[in-house]
Amino acid sequence: MADYKAPLRDMRFVLREVFEIDKLWASLAGTRDSVDVETADAILEQAAKIAAEEIAPLSREADEHGSRWQQGEVVSPPGFKAAYQTFAEGGWCGLGGNAEYGGMGMPKTLVAQVEEMVQGADMSFGLAPMLSAGACLSIDAHASEELKDKYLPNLYSGIWSGAMDLTEPHAGTDLGMIRTRAEPNPDGSYSLTGTKIFITWGEHDMAENIIHLVLAKLPDAPAGSKGISMFLVPKILVNDDGSLGQRNSVACGSIEKKMGIKASATCVMNYDGARGWLVGERNRGLACMFTMMNYERLGVGIQGLGAADASYQNAVEYARERLQSRSPEGAKNPDKAADPIIVHPDVRRMLLTMRAFNEGARAFSTYVAKWLDIAKFSDDKVDIKHASGMVALLTPIAKAFITDKALETTVIGQQVFGGHGFIREWGQEQLVRDARITQIYEGTNGIQAMDLMGRKTVANGGEFLQLFVAEVEGFIRANSDSEALAEFIRPLSAELDNLQRVSTTVIEQARQDPNAIGAAAVEYLHLFGYTVYAYLWASMAKAALAGIEGGDADFYRAKLAVARFYYGRLLPQTKALSAHILEGSGPLMALEAELF
Ligand SMILES: Cc1cc2nc3c(=O)[nH]c(=O)nc-3n(C[C@H](O)[C@H](O)[C@H](O)COP(=O)(O)OP(=O)(O)OC[C@H]3O[C@@H](n4cnc5c(N)ncnc54)[C@H](O)[C@@H]3O)c2cc1C
Numbered sequence: 001m002a003d004y005k006a007p008l009r010d011m012r013f014v015l016r017e018v019f020e021i022d023k024l025w026a027s028l029a030g031t032r033d034s035v036d037v038e039t040a041d042a043i044l045e046q047a048a049k050i051a052a053e054e055i056a057p058l059s060r061e062a063d064e065h066g067s068r069w070q071q072g073e074v075v076s077p078p079g080f081k082a083a084y085q086t087f088a089e090g091g092w093c094g095l096g097g098n099a100e101y102g103g104m105g106m107p108k109t110l111v112a113q114v115e116e117m118v119q120g121a122d123m124s125f126g127l128a129p130m131l132s133a134g135a136c137l138s139i140d141a142h143a144s145e146e147l148k149d150k151y152l153p154n155l156y157s158g159i160w161s162g163a164m165d166l167t168e169p170h171a172g173t174d175l176g177m178i179r180t181r182a183e184p185n186p187d188g189s190y191s192l193t194g195t196k197i198f199i200t201w202g203e204h205d206m207a208e209n210i211i212h213l214v215l216a217k218l219p220d221a222p223a224g225s226k227g228i229s230m231f232l233v234p235k236i237l238v239n240d241d242g243s244l245g246q247r248n249s250v251a252c253g254s255i256e257k258k259m260g261i262k263a264s265a266t267c268v269m270n271y272d273g274a275r276g277w278l279v280g281e282r283n284r285g286l287a288c289m290f291t292m293m294n295y296e297r298l299g300v301g302i303q304g305l306g307a308a309d310a311s312y313q314n315a316v317e318y319a320r321e322r323l324q325s326r327s328p329e330g331a332k333n334p335d336k337a338a339d340p341i342i343v344h345p346d347v348r349r350m351l352l353t354m355r356a357f358n359e360g361a362r363a364f365s366t367y368v369a370k371w372l373d374i375a376k377f378s379d380d381k382v383d384i385k386h387a388s389g390m391v392a393l394l395t396p397i398a399k400a401f402i403t404d405k406a407l408e409t410t411v412i413g414q415q416v417f418g419g420h421g422f423i424r425e426w427g428q429e430q431l432v433r434d435a436r437i438t439q440i441y442e443g444t445n446g447i448q449a450m451d452l453m454g455r456k457t458v459a460n461g462g463e464f465l466q467l468f469v470a471e472v473e474g475f476i477r478a479n480s481d482s483e484a485l486a487e488f489i490r491p492l493s494a495e496l497d498n499l500q501r502v503s504t505t506v507i508e509q510a511r512q513d514p515n516a517i518g519a520a521a522v523e524y525l526h527l528f529g530y531t532v533y534a535y536l537w538a539s540m541a542k543a544a545l546a547g548i549e550g551g552d553a554d555f556y557r558a559k560l561a562v563a564r565f566y567y568g569r570l571l572p573q574t575k576a577l578s579a580h581i582l583e584g585s586g587p588l589m590a591l592e593a594e595l596f
Contacts, residue, residue, distance in 0.1 A: 002317040002318075004051065004052055004059075004121050004310055004313065005048075006044075006047065006051055006052060006117040006120070007309060007362070008045070009555060010362060011044060011113045012044070013543065013547075013559070014362055014363050014366050014540075015040070015109065015366065017547055018366075018536075018539050018540055018543045019366060019367070021037065021040070022036065022037045024109070024370060024373070024374075025107065028107075028373060028374065028377040028378050029378065029379040030107075030377030030378070030379075031107050034105050035110065040110050043095075043106070043114065044113055044114070046090070047092070047113070047114040047118070050087060050092070051118055051120065052121065054086050054087065055083055055118060055121035055126075056120075056121035057079075058079040058080065058125070059121065059122040059125075059263075059430070060427060060430065061077065062077035062078070062079070062122065062124060062262075062263035063124075063262050063263055063430050063434075064424075065077045065078060067204065067255060067262075067265035069252065069254055069255045069265070072203070072251050072252055073252075074203040074205065074252060074255060074265045075205055076204050076206050076263070077124075077263045080125060080206060080263065081206045084125070084128060084158070084207070085158075087118075087129065087158065088157060088158025088159065088207075091104060092114070092129065092158070093129050093132055093133070093155070093157065093158035094136075094155075094157060094158070095110075095111050096108060096111040097133070097136055097152070098136075098140050098152065098156075101140070101148055101152035101153050102152065102156040102157060103136070103152075107376075108295070108298075108369035108372040108376070109369040111369070112365050112366055115130065115302045115303075115306075116305055116306050116309070116362065118306070119303040119305070119307065120305075120309050121306075121310075122263065123264075123303050123307055123434045123435075124261045124262065124263035124264035124434070125263065125264075126303060126306070127200050127201060127303075128161055128201050128204070128206060128207075129158070129161075130296070130299050131161070131163055131201060132158070132162035133162075133299075134162065134164060134292040134295060134296045134299070135163065135164060135213050135292070136152060136156060136162060137292040138213055138230070138288050138289065138291050138292045139151060139211075139213070139232065139279060141291045142230070142288045142291065143232065143277075147232060147277055150242065151211055151232065151234075151238070154208075154209070155211060159208055159209075160208060160210065160234075161201060161204070161206065161207040161210055162210070162211050162212075162213065163199055163200065163201055163202045163210055163211070163212045163213070163269075164212075164296075165199050165202065165212050165214040165215065165233075166196070166215050166289065167196060167197055167199070168180065168195060168196055168197060169195065172198075175228060175286065176224035176225035176227075176228070178215055178216070178217065178228065179217070180192060180193065180195070180196065180214065180215065180271060181193050181219070182216040182218055182231055182278075183219060184218070184219075185275070188277075189276065189277055190231055190275070190276050190278060191273045191274065191275060192214060192231060192250075192271040192274045192275075193271055193272060193273055193274075194216065195268065195269070195271070196214065196268070197268050197269075198256070198267075198441075199266070199267045199268075199269045200264055200265070200267075201264060201267075202266075202267030202269045203235070203252035203255075203265060203267050208236075208244065209234055209236045209238070209244060210235040211232060211234050212234070212250065212269070213230055213233075213279065213289075214230070214232075214271070214276060215229070215231075215285050215286070216229060216230075216231055216276075216285075217229065218282055218283070222283065225286055228285040228286050229278060229283055229285040230279045230284075230289060231278055232276055232277045232279050233248065233250055233275070233276035233277075234248055235247070237275060248275055249271070249273050249275070250269060250272070250274040251269070251270050251272070252265075252269060253268040253269070253270045254267075254268045255267050255268070259433050259436060259437070260430070260432075260433030260434040260435070261437055262433075293395075293442070293443075294372065294391055294392075294395045295372070296442050297395050297398065298368050298369065298372070298395060298399065300399050300403060300438050300441065301361070301364075301365055301398040301399045301400075301402035301403055302365050303403075303406075303435075303438050304361070304402050304403035304435055304438040305362060305402055305406060307406055307410055307431045307434050307435040307438075308354065308405070308409035308410055308431075308435065310427075310431055311354065311409060311410045311412075311413030311414070311428060311435075312351070312354040312355060312358055314413060314417075314426070314428060315350070315351060315412075315413040315416040315417070316351060318416060318417055318420075319340065319341050319416055320340050320342050321340060322417075323336055323337060324338050324339075324341050325338055325341075326339050326343075327343035328344075341416075347416060349569070350412045350413075351416065352562060352565045352569070353408075353412055353565075353569070353570065354413060355562050356537075356562050356565055356566040356569075356570055357408070357409050357533075357570075358409060359540070359559075359562060360405075360533040360537060360566065361402045361406070363533075363536040363537075364394075364398060364401075364402065364533065365398060367536060368390075368391065368394045368395065368398045371387045371390040371394065372391055374386075374387035375387035375391055386467060389467050390464070390467055390468065392456055393452070393456050393457075393464035393465065393467065393468060394468075394532070396448035396449065396451045396452040396456065396525065397448075397525055397528050397529050399443070399445070399448050400439070400448035400449060400452075400525055401525060401526060401528075401529030402529075403435070403438035403439045403445060404439060404526070404529075406435045406438060407432070407436055407439060409435075410432045411432055413432075414428040414431075414432050416428075445525075446522060448525065449521035449525040450517060450521045452521065452524065452525050453506065453510075453517050453520065453521040453524045453525070454510075454517045454521070457503060457506070457507065458506065458507050458510045458517060462503055462504070462507060465500075465503055468532075469496060469499075469500060472492070472535050475492075475535065475538070476489055479538075479542065482542075484545050485538065485541065485542055487564070487567070488534075488537070488538040488541050488542075488563065491534070491567055491571065492535060492538050495530075495531045495534050495574060496531065496535075498527075498578060499528065502527060502578050502581055502582065503524075505582060506581060509584055513584065513585055515588070515589055516584065519584060519585035519589070520580075520585075523580040523581045524577075524581055526573075526577050527577040527581065530570070530573055530577070531574065533570075534566070534571055537562075537563045537567065538563070540559055540563060541559070541560055543559075544556040544557075544563070545560070548560075
């Protein structure tokens, strides 16, 4: 198993050369004075160190050991507590947090890179700061000043951690059905009663206190999703002076045994009249949760990327060292009994597929982060509206496409190892098991696809889609005279036309057929994902051509080779996807349920 190394060179390429991040940060009111490329570089270097030296070395034993439940307490795997404390003391938990309450206020474009490193080092560990950051976002956006003052500083410093409590045994996707109740108390607090399941790091020993954001229903709440409110429920009650008081009536009943992310605790949380405080307006809890969901959904995509990149790093090292058979071109390694497997075209297909999806995903997560930064840090209303539309459109694709490809990639990474990929010692099977959950939680990928096609495309007649189309058309126009880029620009133009044509058809189909969206959604999201990656690979090819004369030629030559591989070997998938989509819902709905 290779030691995890953060892909710093590629991150710098994406930030500086593809997205010209210095110009973006200088143009935004909220980042102009707080970050520049030198500061960012120092942060990336430090994050790379902590990911490689403090977190990654724990991953394998933590997977074997898991978190353990003992009479309501959860003991984290060996080394996690100390690593979490080091991580917290370094200020990493508050990297993207609001500076008014002790966060560092860094833009998502930078935070996304740090998140990738932490998740690449170990996804189970990475979930703890990720959930805290999500909880902080919601509290910052919706809670009263009193709650913000009381809770945010300790969450940003990592002294406390956050958890998100939505799911119940009978209510996952359909949160309108939750049964947890919140009864008002005379002092303005609420008493919460009910059971939540699958709560990640809902209980553990790494932080002094755990702040749960819990969805529950008030006694007079309307039925369904319009009757959900959000409450802040600390594990240990916090006194007015900020000191810790009594234990609240919330307890971890058990933790799950599961396929992957075994080191993280997935908790059943029982609320028995636990004291909580309303965050945001009554019955508007889902909207409050959605504030953090765009961030968390991108965060889950980044988790997939982290695991997939770790798998690639291992696979390349193995493919260089493992000697089997001879190259079809004749012996490349005549002094040894066989050639390294990297000579074989099929092994190269595997490695290049992994690399093309991973580097595409890194550019994509940074691209979405760019729009999140504009939406958050700009002071121009028109730009904010545009950026918010792009975030809405791209977030479900970033969550589902990156994670679907991450599973594919980690499975390929396992395949490169042959039988050894199936054996625990090498770490490749852990990455497959870990990556799998990213397709499921934070809204299944099927639900992301329905969101993209239903709410974000059909419902607004393709308004957000047109923002993306206009941007890519602008890129195509601006580069139409470049002979060097023609090999990318021409097919990109054809793919964009195809996406528009298919979108027009599905919008039309959805008007006549209630099953049209559900039938086409997953393939539509993939078609969109491949097209977004085509745009980003063309952008990366452009940056590589611009950089190649200035030194580091191998890096840029490799970038161009992978771009060509993406266009030649992966992008043609869009043809099959388009055919699936245009087939409509007929073949799916023809079979009666009882005949399955
Ligand atoms: C390890 C782990 C960690 C988790 N962490 C957390 C956490 O920290 N906090 C938290 O609150 N939850 C957490 N979850 C819960 C997770 O978010 C849910 O499991 C997920 O959202 C799906 O809900 P469900 O399991 O109830 O599946 P269901 O909602 O029952 O869905 C079952 C299947 O039906 C499909 N489906 C459902 N409705 C539709 C529809 N309308 N159209 C088409 N298809 C549909 C789904 O896509 C899925 O394939 C976690 C889960 C796991 C396994």
